[in-house]
Amino acid sequence: MTRRVTIHDVAAAAGVSVATVSKAVNGRYGVSPETVSRVLDAVRALGYESSLVASSMRSRRTGVIGVLVADIEPFSAEILKGVGGALSGTGYDLLAYTGARRDGEGWERRSLSRLSGTLIDAAILVTPTVVNVAAEVPIVAIDPHTGRADLPTVESDSFTGAQQAVHHLVQLGHRRIGFIAGRPDLRSAVARASGYREALSAAGIPFDPALVGQGHYEQDVAREAAHAMLALPDPPTAVFAANDLSALSIVEVAAARGLRVPDDLSVVGFDDVPEAARAQPPLTTVRQPMKILGAEAVRMVLALLAGEELPETHLQLATRLVARGTTAPPPRR
Amino acid sequence: MTRRVTIHDVAAAAGVSVATVSKAVNGRYGVSPETVSRVLDAVRALGYESSLVASSMRSRRTGVIGVLVADIEPFSAEILKGVGGALSGTGYDLLAYTGARRDGEGWERRSLSRLSGTLIDAAILVTPTVVNVAAEVPIVAIDPHTGRADLPTVESDSFTGAQQAVHHLVQLGHRRIGFIAGRPDLRSAVARASGYREALSAAGIPFDPALVGQGHYEQDVAREAAHAMLALPDPPTAVFAANDLSALSIVEVAAARGLRVPDDLSVVGFDDVPEAARAQPPLTTVRQPMKILGAEAVRMVLALLAGEELPETHLQLATRLVARGTTAPPPRR
DNA sequence: GTGAAAGCGCTAACAT
DNA sequence: ATGTTAGCGCTTTCAC
Numbered sequence: 066m067t068r069r070v071t072i073h074d075v076a077a078a079a080g081v082s083v084a085t086v087s088k089a090v091n092g093r094y095g096v097s098p099e100t101v102s103r104v105l106d107a108v109r110a111l112g113y114e115s116s117l118v119a120s121s122m123r124s125r126r127t128g129v130i131g132v133l134v135a136d137i138e139p140f141s142a143e144i145l146k147g148v149g150g151a152l153s154g155t156g157y158d159l160l161a162y163t164g165a166r167r168d169g170e171g172w173e174r175r176s177l178s179r180l181s182g183t184l185i186d187a188a189i190l191v192t193p194t195v196v197n198v199a200a201e202v203p204i205v206a207i208d209p210h211t212g213r214a215d216l217p218t219v220e221s222d223s224f225t226g227a228q229q230a231v232h233h234l235v236q237l238g239h240r241r242i243g244f245i246a247g248r249p250d251l252r253s254a255v256a257r258a259s260g261y262r263e264a265l266s267a268a269g270i271p272f273d274p275a276l277v278g279q280g281h282y283e284q285d286v287a288r289e290a291a292h293a294m295l296a297l298p299d300p301p302t303a304v305f306a307a308n309d310l311s312a313l314s315i316v317e318v319a320a321a322r323g324l325r326v327p328d329d330l331s332v333v334g335f336d337d338v339p340e341a342a343r344a345q346p347p348l349t350t351v352r353q354p355m356k357i358l359g360a361e362a363v364r365m366v367l368a369l370l371a372g373e374e375l376p377e378t379h380l381q382l383a384t385r386l387v388a389r390g391t392t393a394p395p396p397r398r
Numbered sequence: 399m400t401r402r403v404t405i406h407d408v409a410a411a412a413g414v415s416v417a418t419v420s421k422a423v424n425g426r427y428g429v430s431p432e433t434v435s436r437v438l439d440a441v442r443a444l445g446y447e448s449s450l451v452a453s454s455m456r457s458r459r460t461g462v463i464g465v466l467v468a469d470i471e472p473f474s475a476e477i478l479k480g481v482g483g484a485l486s487g488t489g490y491d492l493l494a495y496t497g498a499r500r501d502g503e504g505w506e507r508r509s510l511s512r513l514s515g516t517l518i519d520a521a522i523l524v525t526p527t528v529v530n531v532a533a534e535v536p537i538v539a540i541d542p543h544t545g546r547a548d549l550p551t552v553e554s555d556s557f558t559g560a561q562q563a564v565h566h567l568v569q570l571g572h573r574r575i576g577f578i579a580g581r582p583d584l585r586s587a588v589a590r591a592s593g594y595r596e597a598l599s600a601a602g603i604p605f606d607p608a609l610v611g612q613g614h615y616e617q618d619v620a621r622e623a624a625h626a627m628l629a630l631p632d633p634p635t636a637v638f639a640a641n642d643l644s645a646l647s648i649v650e651v652a653a654a655r656g657l658r659v660p661d662d663l664s665v666v667g668f669d670d671v672p673e674a675a676r677a678q679p680p681l682t683t684v685r686q687p688m689k690i691l692g693a694e695a696v697r698m699v700l701a702l703l704a705g706e707e708l709p710e711t712h713l714q715l716a717t718r719l720v721a722r723g724t725t726a727p728p729p730r731r
Numbered sequence: 732g733t734g735a736a737a738g739c740g741c742t743a744a745c746a747t
Numbered sequence: 748a749t750g751t752t753a754g755c756g757c758t759t760t761c762a763c
Contacts, residue, residue: 069511069534071756082734087758097732112532114511118451119756122739128498137482137492139672142475149470149496158509159470161494163482165461176491178402178447183740184517199445201402339472343675404740415750420742430748452740455755516756 070113078107090115121183129158130366131185133176134192137163139310139338140282140355141191144207147359148189155367160185170194177204187366189359190216192251192282203369205362211252217369217378219362221353223253223335226384227260228267230305230333230351233386235268238394239303239331242270243294245280245287245315247307254282257307257335276301280311287311291318295330302395303331309341309350316344316391327393337387346390353384403446411440423448454516462491463699464518466509467525470496472643472671473688474524477540480692481522488700493518503527510537520699522692523549525584525615536702538695544585550702550711552695554686556586556668559717560593561600563638563666563684566719568601571727572636572664575603576627578613578620578648580640587615590640590668609634613644620644624651628663635728636664642674642683649677649724660726670720679723686717 076083089104121127134141173193181200196212209218244261247254278290306312312334337352409416422437454460467474514533529545542551580587611623639645645667670685
């Protein structure tokens with residue numbers, strides 16, 4: 066807990082003004098070589114490192130890309146890995162930010178206005194709660210909000226993904242297939258719901274509203290929904306959950322109710338977060354390329370930063386079913 | 399990309415001075431209720447949010463805890479999840495930072511001096527490359543550097559963990575057991591190496607330096623080491639890797655060399671990152687409680703922030719072997 | 732080539 | 748109760 070070394074300390078040590086130190090450190094013209102080396106010696110001796118905060122107040126560029134997430138959970142963590150990987154070697158630092166107040170709506174607006182223009186050069190919003198945000202920096206949204214966004218977006222093909230999930234269950238012989246929906250304000254959740262219904266109808270299975278629960282992409286909420294659904298007089302033999310966390314909740318609830326998975330109940334998730342494979346039994350799920358979503362968002366943001374025009378402003382990536390241990394033919398009556 | 403709304407805009411809109419806006423927004427005394435509401439109306443109307451950067455320059459406290467990581471890989475991602483979870487509900491925001499220049503040594507020093515004292519109220523350093531760092535904020539290190547640190551630290555019991563790994567292999571009948579070491583500057587890596595040797599000697603197996611490779615906790619480096627080790631005239635029948643990423647590399651290299659895991663070669667990792675369970679076959683590993691490491695670091699940092707004395711400055715958590723699919727008895731000759 | 736001074740957006744004395 | 752003033756650490760004109 067020592068006092069921070071400021072540019073003033075360096076200036077004093079090198080016997081020059083702070084302005085000269087600034088120039089020397091940032092390699093500006095108009096400083097003699099001797100002065101530069103004297104300043105840099107002082108910098109080294111004192112262990113000086115300019116304050117991100119102070120310098121970002123004055124100069125526009127900071128060399129930092131911000132990723133705003135509501136929460137660090139398996140999905141956003143994968144995105145972060147992808148962003149980090151894509152950023153490495155670009156010279157940009159990565160700053161991931163989670164606001165303490167997760168009071169739903171608009172957390173990213175708050176975080177964004179707190180950081181943007183000053184601290185970060187560009188932002189990547191993960192599962193934002195609003196369609197558009199104003200900021201003085203380039204922004205890309207991953208897994209965006211419903212409504213046509215002005216923002217460039219990156220997402221998976223959730224509609225087809227959901228169809229893959231339901232199709233898989235239908236193939237196994239299931240006819241009563243439940244659905245635990247995701248966050249209704251996200252396009253991905255809406256698309257997964259549509260894909261579910263579409264696949265049902267393609268298989269000639271009538272839609273039963275009793276078999277749809279709200280999971281909000283959240284473990285606890287999904288747990289409630291799963292309990293309700295499995296308590297139905299005519300419960301489903303299979304459930305498709307809009308994300309893996311929800312699917313894992315279902316498996317847990319099923320076990321608590323004495324149902325064996327997959328013998329008594331099949332479960333399919335969505336995402337394929339690393340945790341899905343580790344579950345017992347390993348979760349059958351629809352894989353979306355999370356790291357690539359992150360990497361693509363970086364590509365876009367970097368292009369925007371370079372002043373380029375984006376060839377594609379709304380990227381959609383393919384999903385693929387990964388059959389593991391939570392799906393099997395329905396139990397026979 | 400609109401211009402940022404500043405406190406001046408609010409002041410102008412509400413017809414008061416910026417100081418009054420600041421007071422109203424921060425709930426300071428000495429502002430009439432009418433003025434407060436007029437100001438807050440303007441804040442809402444304009445969508446004003448104070449700049450983290452600007453406010454942190456003036457006031458000491460920002461309400462942000464920083465986590466400094468070299469890289470976002472599976473291990474640090476788990477730590478982040480733990481930190482995020484522990485921070486939720488505390489009122490603190492979480493800021494994770496990765497420097498672009500991963501030029502080894504001292505990245506955290508740079509990041510820390512860029513952020514500390516100004517942007518963040520406290521820092522958690524994950525696998526730092528230096529023993530001590532000076533900063534004007536409380537700091538806790540997770541998986542710390544070798545050497546007795548002045549910093550409070552949180553880590554797993556790597557020595558016992560390594561013994562568990564080797565013991566498991568010995569139990570299965572292995573006698574030629576290789577080791578892929580971790581980052582030699584980290585205490586955890588040193589302890590895992592000692593645990594390996596200790597367990598070997600406890601089993602009456604002579605130590606063979608040819609069976610030790612350097613993996614640096616990195617996938618690529620470990621791959622090299624694995625290749626070399628498996629090319630030995632008398633190769634090991636089992637390898638213990640200092641982390642899961644390295645273990646996964648070994649499995650990959652073994653496959654490339656035509657060895658079946660676990661039939662021809664057993665592999666044990668360390669960490670139990672989510673990716674370990676998803677591997678094919680699922681990795682046998684020594685689990686360390688990464689999320690808890692993160693949560694404990696938060697506890698410490700919060701206590702420090704509250705001005706409390708830490709009852710324990712060097713926390714060590716227990717590990718446990720998780721036997722999965724990459725270990726089996728050695729092939730018979 | 733170098734330094735003085737202004738100012739980024741904000742908060743905290745200090746005046747009024 | 749409100750406004751004025753002085754910086755926080757830095758970069759950037761603009762004099763010298």
